[in-house]
Amino acid sequence: EPEVTQTPSHQVTQMGQEVILRCVPISNHLYFYWYRQILGQKVEFLVSFYNNEISEKSEIFDDQFSVERPDGSNFTLKIRSTKLEDSAMYFCASGSTSLGEQFFGPGTRLTVL
Amino acid sequence: KQEVTQIPAALSVPEGENLVLNCSFTDSAIYNLQWFRQDPGKGLTSLLLIQSSQREQTSGRLNASLDKSSGRSTLYIAASQPGDSATYLCAVRHNQGGKLIFGQGTELSVKP
Numbered sequence: 001e002p003e004v005t006q007t008p009s010h011q012v013t014q015m016g017q018e019v020i021l022r023c024v025p026i027s028n029h030l031y032f033y034w035y036r037q038i039l040g041q042k043v044e045f046l047v048s049f050y051n052n053e054i055s056e057k058s059e060i061f062d063d064q065f066s067v068e069r070p071d072g073s074n075f076t077l078k079i080r081s082t083k084l085e086d087s088a089m090y091f092c093a094s095g096s097t098s099l100g101e102q103f104f105g106p107g108t109r110l111t112v113l
Numbered sequence: 114k115q116e117v118t119q120i121p122a123a124l125s126v127p128e129g130e131n132l133v134l135n136c137s138f139t140d141s142a143i144y145n146l147q148w149f150r151q152d153p154g155k156g157l158t159s160l161l162l163i164q165s166s167q168r169e170q171t172s173g174r175l176n177a178s179l180d181k182s183s184g185r186s187t188l189y190i191a192a193s194q195p196g197d198s199a200t201y202l203c204a205v206r207h208n209q210g211g212k213l214i215f216g217q218g219t220e221l222s223v224k225p
Contacts, residue, residue, distance in 0.1 A: 100162070102147065
């Protein structure tokens with residue numbers, strides 16, 4: 001069964017460093033998303049991406065964040081200068097239609113020291 | 114602003130019991146609602162998607178209902194098993210292609 005994959009599973013970085021989180025969505029999906037979950041809190045939306053552009057972003061998704069689909073399979077989230085409060089589990093999701101199910105990856109646990 | 118609330122926050126039941134998890138949302142203008150399961154430290158597994166035009170959706174021992182006008186959804190689990198132990202999340206979507214807004218989850222423990 002097709003699934004969303006994410007790498008790495010755990011990333012530890014120093015405050016101020018850049019990190020890139022990678023996702024491979026399900027192959028025929030067109031809609032892509034990033035969410036995050038700070039420990040003990042709700043899952044929060046960051047950004048949605050369709051047709052090679054951002055379709056919606058939250059107030060969390062400031063200038064420090066960017067997304068890219070560099071080729072036909074990968075979808076990346078970059079954080080330019082990480083802060084302590086960026087420590088969270090980051091989930092990538094994809095969907096085949098605009099109103100269909102969103103399928104989530106296993107997540108990348110980001111720890112900023 | 115849409116708020117999604119799940120009650121109870123935690124639930125412990127003996128194996129074999131039928132149970133209901135509740136989800137409420139403040140803005141009834143939703144396109145659909147999705148139920149997920151999350152195991153500790155893991156990703157989200159989609160269980161059911163129920164469109165705003167539907168009243169119910171079933172998958173195996175799971176049945177989700179939706180009452181859009183009252184801003185409520187329930188997830189019914191029949192004949193619970195220890196393997197059902199996990200956190201269950203509901204999430205609503207307002208617009209096409211748009212974000213899911215999540216509740217905080219109900220942590221379910223099914224005791225053998």
